[in-house]
Amino acid sequence: MAELGAHLTAGLAASSGRPSIFEVVAQDTLMSAVRPAVHHLCKVLVESNPARYGFLWRWFDEIYTLLDFLLQRHYLSRTSASFSENFYGMKRIPVGRGMCRLASHGLPWAKHWRSLLMIIAVPYIKVKLDRLFARLREEDDYAIHLPESSWKRLYKAFLTAYPFVNLGWEGWFLLYRLLYIFGKTQFHSPLLRVAGVRLGNLTHADLQSFEQRSSSMSRSPASTSVLGKLTSFFGNALSGAAVSLSTGVSVGIFFLQFLEWWYSSENQDTIKSLSSLPTPPPPVHFDRLTNDALPKLKNVCPLCNKIRTNDTALATSGYVYCYRCAYNYVKRHQRCPVTGYPSELQHLVKLYSPEA
Template sequence: MAEHGAHLTAELSASAGRLSIFEVVAQDTLMSAVRPAMHHLCKVLVESNPARYGFLWKWFDEFYAVMDFLLQRHYLARTSASFSENFYGLKRIPVGPRIWRLASYGLPRAQHWRSLLMIIAIPYVKVKLDRLFARLREEDDYAIHLPASSWKRLYKAFLAAYPFMNMSWEGWFLTYRLLYIFGKTPHHSPLLRAAGVRLGNLTPADLQSIEQRSTSRNKTPTSTSLVGKLTSFFANALGGAAVSLSTGVSVGIFFLQFLEWWYSSENQDTIKSLSSLPTPPPPVHLDKSTNDALPRLKTVCPLCNKIRTNDTALATSGYVYCYRCAYNYVKHHQRCPVTGYPSELQHLVKLYSPEA
């Protein structure tokens, strides 16, 4: 029923010339998954060589902001979209009475820089405030409380007010998404409204223009003057860095989604069912004489017929023996003494009684 409703929502949005809520939310969550992956990669590098990569951990937010700036500026200038929006075939369209232009020409100057501000600066400030709140709350819980002061009152006011500020922030975004679902606003996010743009699909003309302009840039002759050469060098270097970064992010996102699927609970259940040893059937092939030869008491070893010491089970059959008896027998015969099932030494499992 929910899937049927999702298809209806997508069809209504498409018929009205608007993107579905699922498309815009998917592109929003794409970059939010990249940051934790980069943070984990940075952590691995720092743990492997703290002296060389320690600065990455200390200045990770600034390092990530610079990389994000290069990546987003490249895509906004070339495709009129952020990286995640371009990944899903979307573009930013200026709102208002403006001249229609292809996505390859980029956004107007005002919308371009406002978009960069909303994409990079706002999330950077939000992350910094979250970390500041977490650090101050930890200090407030475990540190020694100093006498009251103006700084202490400001400190307490921030700790008391920030959870409500954060809730209002999330509620603001939720309100915009609900209004977007019901067609009351062309923006699914207040950040898009502040940037003066809305989202739309890339058209075939946009894709063709992007490809043509990319080809023409590669064929443009370089200037003979020193200034022209330096300008061309830095432009090509920044463009190459942005392209390399975007390619790396694209490949990283693929592997990130693969790892999320690989470590999902459903997939782990499937892996365990395929890789675990099958449960052996009961030894129905044993004849009556063999059954009679088994000890009557459960505490007696079937091999030495004495009270077991160091109880050890054989995983292939479930029978319990003395450790020394089971080890010597399996090592020489590679099978269970009672059932005859093929067994190895790694199938011996030491049992610990509750009294031990």
């Protein structure tokens, strides 16, 4: 059965000149693996120096979207493909055009910006909605909103409807992939249909056009002038950065797969033996913190300076606060109030003391 399925997908790809389902799924997975890797890198930087790099954690979605926009626009303009599609030797072909368009010519203006909108804006909105749903569900579980709040019904409606909307969204993509496997559609994703393009493999003519463009740029008279040399230098630097990024992504994906294997169930005994070390000391405070920065009594919240209620520990630093104080502070600043370590709402751990 597996051999029949592989033969079916390979035959469809060869007969129509389109990528196989394995290639399109691989390129979709590539960009979804880049975001967590960049997020982890930002987290390491913020933990090393929260005062300097704290903005990276607070504005990560916006910064990543801007960098992704510059990267994808560069590849769409020069290769008629996104970064991950070009990485796997594919290009975007406008639908409804009789003439064959070389990848080096780029996409038509309307298709170009519609593709950018589908590549950049849709994932950004999806991430924001997922985080909004997680935050509202957390607030609803702990009754952060007062019952008389005018937004209570809207919150409830969103919390009830969003899981079904998300299920329909994922099912929509799954349906397109199934239809693509059996050759019923030329789009493996509904976003490609909205953008008005389909995926195809790079041809020999496309590769030749890339080489001719690079060689013509190096032989042009403008390249001998100062401005031409500067343009050539920045172009080569950008190309080198793109190649380095491609290599780095490959290495990063391998590293993520290694971490996934390392923390799998069969390696838990090895991890426990290596991690059976003494408890580390409390985190080092900033120089701006003095001995009077923390309350003298252990049952006093460092934020409100009152006896703690609903004791809650912050997993990133270990300090204990009132739940409402810690929740509001982490939600607003996304860091520990004492140490400045980057923190999120899921790092809050409620403490329950046994009854006397």
